[in-house]
Amino acid sequence: MKTSLASQDIAALIAPLADAEQRFAHHFPGESGARQPVHTVYGGAHLFKAGTAKKLGDLALRALATYAPDPFALGRAIDLPGAGSLPSTLGEADAVAKAVRENPELARRTDRHAALAVVIYDRIKEKLSREPVEDYRIDFEDGYGNRPDAEEDGHAVAAADETAKGMSEQVLSPFLGIRVKPLSAELRARSIRTLDLYVTALGEKTGGKLPENFVVTLPKVVMPEQVAALRGLFDALEKKTGLAAGSLKMELMIETTQAILAADGRASLPSLIDAGEGRVVSAHFGTYDYTASCNVTAAHQSIKHLSCDFAKHVMQVSLASTGIWMSDGATTVMPIAPHVQAKDGPPQGPKQMAENLESVQRAWKLHYENAMHGLVGGFYQGWDLHPAQLVTRYAAVYSFFLGGLDAASDRLRNFIDRAAQATLVGDLFDDAATGQGLLNFFLRAKNCGALTEHEATRLSGLSAEELASRSFVKILAGRRKH
Numbered sequence: 001m002k003t004s005l006a007s008q009d010i011a012a013l014i015a016p017l018a019d020a021e022q023r024f025a026h027h028f029p030g031e032s033g034a035r036q037p038v039h040t041v042y043g044g045a046h047l048f049k050a051g052t053a054k055k056l057g058d059l060a061l062r063a064l065a066t067y068a069p070d071p072f073a074l075g076r077a078i079d080l081p082g083a084g085s086l087p088s089t090l091g092e093a094d095a096v097a098k099a100v101r102e103n104p105e106l107a108r109r110t111d112r113h114a115a116l117a118v119v120i121y122d123r124i125k126e127k128l129s130r131e132p133v134e135d136y137r138i139d140f141e142d143g144y145g146n147r148p149d150a151e152e153d154g155h156a157v158a159a160a161d162e163t164a165k166g167m168s169e170q171v172l173s174p175f176l177g178i179r180v181k182p183l184s185a186e187l188r189a190r191s192i193r194t195l196d197l198y199v200t201a202l203g204e205k206t207g208g209k210l211p212e213n214f215v216v217t218l219p220k221v222v223m224p225e226q227v228a229a230l231r232g233l234f235d236a237l238e239k240k241t242g243l244a245a246g247s248l249k250m251e252l253m254i255e256t257t258q259a260i261l262a263a264d265g266r267a268s269l270p271s272l273i274d275a276g277e278g279r280v281v282s283a284h285f286g287t288y289d290y291t292a293s294c295n296v297t298a299a300h301q302s303i304k305h306l307s308c309d310f311a312k313h314v315m316q317v318s319l320a321s322t323g324i325w326m327s328d329g330a331t332t333v334m335p336i337a338p339h340v341q342a343k344d345g346p347p348q349g350p351k352q353m354a355e356n357l358e359s360v361q362r363a364w365k366l367h368y369e370n371a372m373h374g375l376v377g378g379f380y381q382g383w384d385l386h387p388a389q390l391v392t393r394y395a396a397v398y399s400f401f402l403g404g405l406d407a408a409s410d411r412l413r414n415f416i417d418r419a420a421q422a423t424l425v426g427d428l429f430d431d432a433a434t435g436q437g438l439l440n441f442f443l444r445a446k447n448c449g450a451l452t453e454h455e456a457t458r459l460s461g462l463s464a465e466e467l468a469s470r471s472f473v474k475i476l477a478g479r480r481k482h
Contacts, residue, residue, distance in 0.1 A: 028321040030433065031440060033470030035447040036325050037135035037175045038397050040284070041384045044143040045178070046155045050166035053173045057132025059387035061125065063335065067360045068391070071097055071121035072114070077361040078368040078395055080120070081403065082113025120398045127394050127449045134448070135175035135381075138163075140194050141182070141219050143385075152190065156197040164205035172211055177251070179217035183226045192233060199248070203241035210247055215281060219253040220289065224275035227252065231279050250279050251325075255286030256293045260311050269318035280324060284383070285312055287329030303329055303370045309377070316378060321433075328374035330383035335363035335392075364392045371396035380444060394449070401441070401450035405459060412438040413461040416475065435472035443470060 043052065068074035070093045072086040080086075087093040100107040100118040107115035138159050140152065147155075159178070166172035178198055181191040195216065202210070218230055227250070234248040252272055254260065262268045273280050287308055291301040302308070308329070315326055337356035341348050348356070367389050374382050375396060384393050415435055439460075446456040446467070457464050466475045 029323050030321050031436065032323055033436070033440060033443055035174075036444070037381055038448045039133075039382050039384045039390075039393050040135040040137050040175075040327060041133050041173075041390075042137045042139045042143050042179070042330075045138045045140045045159050046144065048138045048159050048162055050162045050169060051171055053133040053136060054171060056387040056390065057128045060132060060390040061128050063360065063388040064124065064128070064391050067335075067357055067364075068121075070094070071117040074121055074124075074391075074395065075113075075117035078365050078392060080113070080117055080395075080399060082116075085113055086117055087114065116399070116402060119402065120395055123398055123449055124391060124394045128390060131174070131449070132390055133173040135177075135213075136173040137217055138176075138178040140191075141179050143179075149190070149193075152194060153197060156194045157201045160198045160201035161205060163202055163211060167206060167209070167211055175213040175215070176211045177215035177217055179219060179253075182220040183218065183229055184220065188229075195233065196237065199237050199243070200241055203243055208242035208244075210243065214247075215249045215251050217251050217253060217284070219286070220255050221252045221272060222256050222258040224271045227272050227275035227280065231276055234279060246278070248279070249281045250276060251282040251284055251327075252276075252280060253286050254283050254311070254315060255289035257290070260314050267314055267318045269315060273319075273322065273324060282325035282327060282381075283315060283319060284327040285315065285329045285379075288332065290329075303331060304373055312377065312379060325381065326379055327381040327383065328371075328377075328379040330385050331363075331367040331370045331389070332385065333363045333366050334386045335360045335367070335388040336386070360388065364388070368392040368396050372400060375400040397448050398450045401445040401448075404441070405445075405451075408438060408441045409459045409461075412442070416461065416479075435476075439467075439470070439472045439475070442467065 041056065064074070068077055072088070072093050075086050076083045087096045096111070096114050097118050100115050101122070104115060104119065140156070163172070163176070180195050181187040183191055216230070218226065221227060230250055237243065238245055238248060259268050259272065262271065269283065285308070287303045288301050290311055291305055291307055294307045296305060296307060312328070319326060336359070338359050339348055339352040339356050371382055371393055382393070384390060415438055442451070442456045442460045445451040446453060451459070453464060457467055460467065462475065466478065469475060
């Protein structure tokens with residue numbers, strides 16, 4: 001049977017699609033599969049040292065040993081799945097933990113809740129010893145405050161010196177950056193000066209090199225012109241210091257209603273990202289400034305407030321498939337003991353020790369729940385403000401990935417098997433986005449330490465080379481050749 005339309009007529013009709021598809025692919029390239037940190041730790045610039053990451057890890061390990069000395073104490077404190085059935089006496093806890101470590105596969109089948117608690121606990125300790133901080137932000141804003149110009153000048157140069165030292169000694173966190181003050185009328189002169197001093201001093205110390213995964217955080221963004229101004233500053237600094245063109249990247253703090261919806265009712269984030277002309281790599285949600293901008297009173301400002309869920313969902317819709325990372329905000333209730341023993345004072349009594357334990361574990365549970373809320377909502381990164389929060393950051397991340405492992409493993413294996421047999425159009429499987437999402441689960445779990453590489457390959461059914469490709473489409477193409 002002949003078709004009623006001539007081939008040239010069809011070609012003319014669909015020709016505009018090619019240009020539209022190119023524009024679409026430019027705006028929505030999808031996730032790269034590159035490692036995204038699970039958190040950003042903020043610390044005042046005046047406190048930053050080359051060895052800060054290790055120091056924070058040591059403090060976190062000390063808190064873990066003091067307030068959750070075994071896996072089941074931590075599991076009960078944060079209410080891990082099956083927490084009520086976990087061993088509660090010291091002798092039983094030691095025996096069960098030993099059995100899990102000796103035969104983890106058997107333990108998973110016979111007492112999965114205890115097995116999960118032990119694996120999470122052991123991997124937290126390993127992570128805190130090996131790589132306690134994934135991303136650190138040298139903060140010249142809320143964590144630093146307003147100081148005399150000479151004092152901030154000195155801290156900007158000192159922070160650059162410590163950064164250069166950390167690069168030389170290879171002790172910095174894998175991701176690093178600074179947060180400057182907003183580019184508001186009142187603070188932009190100070191913000192620009194701090195950025196200039198830090199980047200110039202760092203370039204002089206390192207011969208024009210930046211740390212890996214370096215970023216500048218711009219807080220309280222309300223208009224595209226602020227992003228464009230920072231982009232222009234980056235251009236000028238790169239030329240001045242000899243940094244490679246395009247090497248300075250930025251992340252935007254989404255802390256105001258104007259950063260969510262513009263005056264004309266449109267979502268603001270696309271125009272903010274476009275103003276960066278490729279310099280913007282992530283958008284971080286600021287819980288407390290945002291809720292304040294919504295007139296939520298301090299008593300009800302929370303990361304789980306409905307206004308925050310709305311704002312973060314707008315962020316997700318605006319940034320989906322763009323490759324821009326998103327981060328959740330902070331939990332400001334700190335896991336701090338109310339009673340601190342004086343250096344030469346008497347030891348704490350049972351009442352004080354009990355109050356310390358209750359205070360720290362209550363704050364841990366809140367932080368764990370908030371982190372899980374973000375993970376379940378699709379935010380794989382969040383803020384941490386205190387070293388003891390590293391314990392529950394990794395507890396939440398590991399619980400999230402290990403708890404969903406069986407379902408993700410089955411789905412990815414089945415999906416790849418079906419996809420490998422399906423019809424491909426232009427060498428692209430039409431459900432590649434779904435497959436990439438399943439693959440990203442294992443990539444994220446491996447990157448943060450929830451899974452070892454051996455576990456990730458065994459459970460995903462992928463080879464190490466396939467997993468390293470970070471691309472579902474490449475995996476399918478490789479399997480089709482064989």
